[in-house]
Amino acid sequence: MVGERHFAARDRLLGCFSRIRDLAASSGVEWPDESGSAREKLARPIRLVVLGEINAGKSTLLNALVGAELCPAGPLPTTQRTTLYRHASSERATERNGWQILGRPLDLLRRFELIDTPGTNSGWRDGVFADIPRFEKADLLLVVFPSGNTWTAATWDLVSALGDEALERTALVVQQSDQKSPEDLRVIEGHMRDLCLKKVGRELPIVAVAAGLALEAKLDPREARKSWSASRFGAFEEFLTATVCESPSRRYLIDRTMQEAGDRLRDIESALDRQRRSMDDDGWFLAGLEREARQLRDLVLENSPKTLAGARGRYENEVARLSRALGRMLGVGPTLWRLFVGDASPARIEARLADGLGEAIRDFAAVDAERLLEECEGHWNDVRPRVIERMGLDPGTAAIHGDGREASTGRFVANVARAVPGVLGQLRVRACLDSPLRARNRRLRFLLAMVLLLTTAAGACGALGIDRWAWPLAFAAAGMGGVLLLSAWVSRIRIVGQTRERLRDSVGRFETAMREDYGEAVRALFDEYANGLIGVRRQLADRQETLKPRQDQWDRLHLELRSIEQDHQP
Ligand SMILES: Nc1nc2c(ncn2[C@@H]2O[C@H](COP(=O)(O)OP(=O)(O)OP(=O)(O)O)[C@@H](O)[C@H]2O)c(=O)[nH]1
Ligand SMILES: [Mg+2]
Structure with missing residues (x-):
């Protein structure tokens, strides 16, 4: 699973932290306000957002990540509202600021919050562009292109609209890579790199995947071996692990949380x-x-x-x-x-x-x-x-x-x-x-x-x-x-x-x-x-x-x- 090592360390640290809080409570030690603390940030799920044109394969990419048919996907324009998927003990649906919030009892959602969006060239594109500042707060923005068409203006306009800071956390995904040969993919990636330099003045990471195959492999173990290696999804998950889970900022959060835990322990020690x-x-x-x-x-x-x-x-x-x-x-x-x-x-x-x-x-x-x-x-x-x-x-x-x-x-x-x-x-x-x-x-x-x-x-x-x-x-x-x-x-x-x-x-x-x-x-x-x-x-x-x-x-x-x-x- 994505970021296994990181989440194991994080869960261990958070478990220790919550036991420290219990000890503080039973020892009558005042607990400081945690809003904005490293622990609070570390405990929050990592937020991923997928953006791109209609049929690029955004929803399928998220489904492949989860290993379940979480987001509706299909050949017609399917995703019509920005939808945030988060963990819940049972299925539930709410709404906030125009976004649909869906709770689902899936383990991966304990670690990741996933945001699916309508196509950048769909009838709901204005809403997508208006929400850019909200997308920019995500831990990783995945801009998805179908391998057959990686130059759609609408999607590149969206990339150009992202702020510098958000671009630091942005990656380009060439989806449906199974439809192209490795040679074609190399050409496509080179072409995208040039376009990227032209549009935003910098290179962004580019990953090619066939999420449809990866989903098949995860859903049907009989197909797993063949589809999985063809899907390149393993490399994509490693990319996610390295980019969002074991990133310097995430390591910093863990370090800070350990320091906070140490501080709280010292408070308790003094109180005892x-x-x-x-x-x-x-x-x-x-x-x-x-x-x-x-x-x-x-x-x-x-x-x-x-x-x-x-x-x-x-x-x-x-x-x-x-x-x-x-x-x-x-x-x-x-x-x-x-x-x-x-x-x-x-x-x-x-x-x-x-x-x-x-x-x-x-x-x-x-x-x-x-x-x-x-x-x-x-x-x-x-x-x-x-x-x-x-x-x-x-x-x-x-x-x-x-x-x-x-x-x-x-x-x-x-x-x-x-x-x-x-x-x-x-x-x-x-x-x-x-x-x-x-x-x-x-x-x-x-x-x-x-x-x-x-x-x-x-x-x-x-x-x-x-x-x-x-x-x-x-x-x-x-x-x-x-x-x-x-x-x-x-x-x-x-x-x-x-x-x-x-x-x-x-x-x-x-x-x-x-x-x-x-x-x-x-x-x-x-x-x-x-x-x-x-x-x-x-x-x-x-x-x-x-x-x-x-x-x-x-x-x-x-x-x-x-x-x-x-x-x-x-
Ligand atoms: N060959 C192939 N087809 C794929 C792959 N991923 C998705 N598709 C197909 O592409 C179509 C669109 O997929 P979606 O995931 O719904 O695309 P989307 O970007 O979410 O589209 P909208 O929700 O309409 O914006 C579907 O028919 C999928 O079956 C893939 O890896 N390979
Ligand atoms: Mg969709």
């Missing part, structure tokens, strides 16, 4: 580079935000002694309440009752302290969580617009906002409350109450036994009428009862006071025991807060992921273009 740098910067920016969150957390941790000092008031309240409860528990009545039924006060007091302290710590943690969450939200409200402005994506509300807020508070309180067993272990309430209470109970039990003994003795003496003994014993019993009460009262004040003092003095231990769990709870809370930024990080990572295939595609296209360039080197 910019995107990569900007994503790296975004990564640093996010790391900065994460650092801010950590700094906020560290500040909270640094201030935790002060914060925990705030919990001291609650602890002291709890100590006061516990002291009152201990006082009630060590009252005379309950104490005497426990002398008989056994004393479990230390365990009960400790359980009470555990309950009270647990509640106080949870209460403190809930208030503190509220404060910390507000700090986090304040930071997030500052971070969110910065992320939107810088990265163009909205990280949404803070992870600890809305529904998450209550759950975060719950987790924080539970984490802080883990300190309770440790605090109780540090305070050792039960162990410290055990021994003074046991000593007190021993003493009181002894005194109670004495009271009961003396009372019994006084009662026995009274019953036996030994009043002398009865009354002193009764008084002694009463005295002993007084001592019992006094001892119970005094020891109660002492034990309650001592316990209160000890617990008050232990406020430092309370704070120490709290610090570790509180610190853990703060860290966990800030981790939850920082989760909001993890979402942004993930989006950034997704974006970075999309860069990789684009970079790979860029590499492939770069190599492809290099290889096209190498293959194209003369």
Whole structure:
């Protein structure tokens, strides 16, 4: 086929170019306006026009080129309108500026647009001459002469009317060459050369063909061998290949298109580079935000002694309440009752302290969580617009906002409350109450036994009428009862006071025991807060992921273009 090598190279280059455009689109690179570009010109089909007198064989020449009966041809004046044949997926007909435009699903028309014209000596000749400026835009003008008459004035007038620039792209075709002997043809060609010099002052290429035979050969393979060589059409197609497909201007178009493709690739490379740098910067920016969150957390941790000092008031309240409860528990009545039924006060007091302290710590943690969450939200409200402005994506509300807020508070309180067993272990309430209470109970039990003994003795003496003994014993019993009460009262004040003092003095231990769990709870809370930024990080990572295939595609296209360039080197 005509220009096979050229079209293969062109199609390869255009394919590469369109993949470069796809890559530019997916990489967000602006594509310049292509009107008038080399690529646009290269992609356009090559336009051939045939001109000449009636029956010269113009339409048959085009048919032979296509290998199909595309244009009506016959011995009578046949072509009555200038007709442009171009590729279409199905047959269609339109009209533009007086020309008939016919779409046909023929492969060759993807590469060539063919213009058939009425005879220069026909009734439509005025139209033909008027359209000369339009014909002059074609890539090749073929002026067709029948071998039997190569001097028709009308056709030579048309050649004379062509501008210099168009003459550069004009060739003379001696059609129906099968009707002349090679010798005659040589004479005819010599004669035409002279005429040409006379008419336009220069020689134009002259090719002799028998398009009728060439068409026969293409349509009927049985006739092919004989008709084809006689048609000289092979030489004509080579002439076309050399003149229009591999012409310097066409090579220049390919070179320019390769340069344009290279330019576009460089634009994409810079854009990918910019995107990569900007994503790296975004990564640093996010790391900065994460650092801010950590700094906020560290500040909270640094201030935790002060914060925990705030919990001291609650602890002291709890100590006061516990002291009152201990006082009630060590009252005379309950104490005497426990002398008989056994004393479990230390365990009960400790359980009470555990309950009270647990509640106080949870209460403190809930208030503190509220404060910390507000700090986090304040930071997030500052971070969110910065992320939107810088990265163009909205990280949404803070992870600890809305529904998450209550759950975060719950987790924080539970984490802080883990300190309770440790605090109780540090305070050792039960162990410290055990021994003074046991000593007190021993003493009181002894005194109670004495009271009961003396009372019994006084009662026995009274019953036996030994009043002398009865009354002193009764008084002694009463005295002993007084001592019992006094001892119970005094020891109660002492034990309650001592316990209160000890617990008050232990406020430092309370704070120490709290610090570790509180610190853990703060860290966990800030981790939850920082989760909001993890979402942004993930989006950034997704974006970075999309860069990789684009970079790979860029590499492939770069190599492809290099290889096209190498293959194209003369
Ligand atoms: N012997 C011979 N006859 C040919 C050849 N090519 C065309 N013819 C005949 O010449 C006549 C005119 O051919 P067309 O192709 O219709 O010529 P045209 O220049 O298009 O004529 P118009 O459309 O009337 O202007 C037809 O009868 C063809 O069969 C050829 O190579 N050899
Ligand atoms: Mg015709």
